[in-house]
Amino acid sequence: MSNPSEINGGSAVAMIGKDCVAIACDLRLGLQSVTVSGDFEKIFQYGGNFVAFTGLATDVQTVSTELRQKHALYEMVEERSMEPNTAAHLVSSMLYSRRFAPWFVGPLVAGINSTTGEPYVCSFDSIGSMDVSHDFVVTGTATNQLYGMAESLYEKDMSPEQLFETISQTLLCAADRDAITGSGGLVYVIEKNGKVTKKLLKSRQD
Amino acid sequence: MDILLGIRTQNEVLLITSRSLARGISVLKSDDVKVLECNKHTALAFSGEPGDTTNFVEFIRANVRLYGFQNKQELTTHAVASYARKELATSLRSRKPYQVNILVAGHNGTPELHWIDYLGTNVTLPYAAHGYASYYVLSTLDRWWTETLTLEEGLELARKCIDELEKRMPIDFKGCNIHVVDQNGVRLHE
Numbered sequence: 001m002s003n004p005s006e007i008n009g010g011s012a013v014a015m016i017g018k019d020c021v022a023i024a025c026d027l028r029l030g031l032q033s034v035t036v037s038g039d040f041e042k043i044f045q046y047g048g049n050f051v052a053f054t055g056l057a058t059d060v061q062t063v064s065t066e067l068r069q070k071h072a073l074y075e076m077v078e079e080r081s082m083e084p085n086t087a088a089h090l091v092s093s094m095l096y097s098r099r100f101a102p103w104f105v106g107p108l109v110a111g112i113n114s115t116t117g118e119p120y121v122c123s124f125d126s127i128g129s130m131d132v133s134h135d136f137v138v139t140g141t142a143t144n145q146l147y148g149m150a151e152s153l154y155e156k157d158m159s160p161e162q163l164f165e166t167i168s169q170t171l172l173c174a175a176d177r178d179a180i181t182g183s184g185g186l187v188y189v190i191e192k193n194g195k196v197t198k199k200l201l202k203s204r205q206d
Numbered sequence: 207m208d209i210l211l212g213i214r215t216q217n218e219v220l221l222i223t224s225r226s227l228a229r230g231i232s233v234l235k236s237d238d239v240k241v242l243e244c245n246k247h248t249a250l251a252f253s254g255e256p257g258d259t260t261n262f263v264e265f266i267r268a269n270v271r272l273y274g275f276q277n278k279q280e281l282t283t284h285a286v287a288s289y290a291r292k293e294l295a296t297s298l299r300s301r302k303p304y305q306v307n308i309l310v311a312g313h314n315g316t317p318e319l320h321w322i323d324y325l326g327t328n329v330t331l332p333y334a335a336h337g338y339a340s341y342y343v344l345s346t347l348d349r350w351w352t353e354t355l356t357l358e359e360g361l362e363l364a365r366k367c368i369d370e371l372e373k374r375m376p377i378d379f380k381g382c383n384i385h386v387v388d389q390n391g392v393r394l395h396e
Contacts, residue, residue: 007325031323034340036329036334058325061291061327062326101299
């Protein structure tokens with residue numbers, strides 16, 4: 001457990017539906033096996049873009065605040081909102097700028113392109129390699145469990161309601177098989193019309 | 207092995223810290239105070255590598271005070287915690303990082319407690335503990351803590367935690383100091 005990415009624990013998942021995307025994370029923050037907090041949110045909103053950071057909690061906080069600054073500066077200079085693919089490239093270059101002393105984070109980006117209306121999800125490794133997906137992306141200490149659940153529950157072109165149900169079950173079932181992920185969950189469903197729903201999930205608290 | 211405990215009650219925050227200062231196998235001091243008044247309404251409790259700890263918290267206090275003088279506006283507890291976190295997070299990737307764990311307790315209208323470890327992980331919590339003590343007291347706090355504790359009930363809960371520590375800790379930590387942070391500032395209880 002000297003792996004920095006596995007000290008605090010935590011996982012996240014994002015999925016594409018029909019004209020919608022969903023992104024979800026757990027709420028646990030721990031020190032190895034001891035749970036320190038049960039309301040540590042790992043999803044951050046940057047305009048219409050939602051970014052989840054898993055990994056070392058101190059780096060989650062550092063990178064998420066640095067991204068907030070960069071996002072605000074982009075919108076001021078460019079006088080327009082940031083598209084999800086732009087946000088993804090920004091995250092990627094931020095991480096690669098630390099190629100030889102990386103931030104120990106595994107980010108996910110989710111959003112809907114405001115001009116094309118295309119839903120977008122993307123995952124990264126800790127040095128910024130992008131993985132743009134057409135269905136779902138996962139990250140965190142429960143990566144394997146999330147892949148297993150998402151692989152079996154995911155269907156194409158789900159409605160926002162179906163997508164919420166699928167992503168919630170994916171997260172909750174995966175978290176039950178990882179000791180350092182859990183303490184509840186958080187789900188955002190983002191629709192093409194700009195509607196955003198935030199829902200908290202309850203789960204076992206041990 | 208130092209004990210660092212924080213409990214937020216309805217109108218105040220309690221900081222419970224052990225009174226022993228040990229070096230190797232010797233106890234050098236049995237009336238040590240591990241809490242520093244940062245500004246009028248914010249206190250820092252600290253543990254970790256001796257030397258690093260005092261240097262770090264005094265550095266934070268100096269800069270928080272300087273900010274207060276320069277801007278005629280004191281930093282809030284939240285701001286102090288964010289500032290301390292940033293310093294620890296920056297230090298983590300330096301040649302010799304600060305090995306300091308802190309609790310930031312304050313009262314700006316409402317009481318608040320921040321838990322910050324040497325990595326720079328900053329979380330706001332209703333009750334918190336650092337180090338080995340956390341293994342013993344966290345379950346007691348989970349069982350008895352409520353949102354509406356009075357000062358007396360808070361002190362009673364602190365007593366429960368200290369009793370547990372005295373029973374289970376393998377070393378004599380020479381009792382505990384209890385600092386109370388409320389709207390009137392920081393004070394040492396009894």
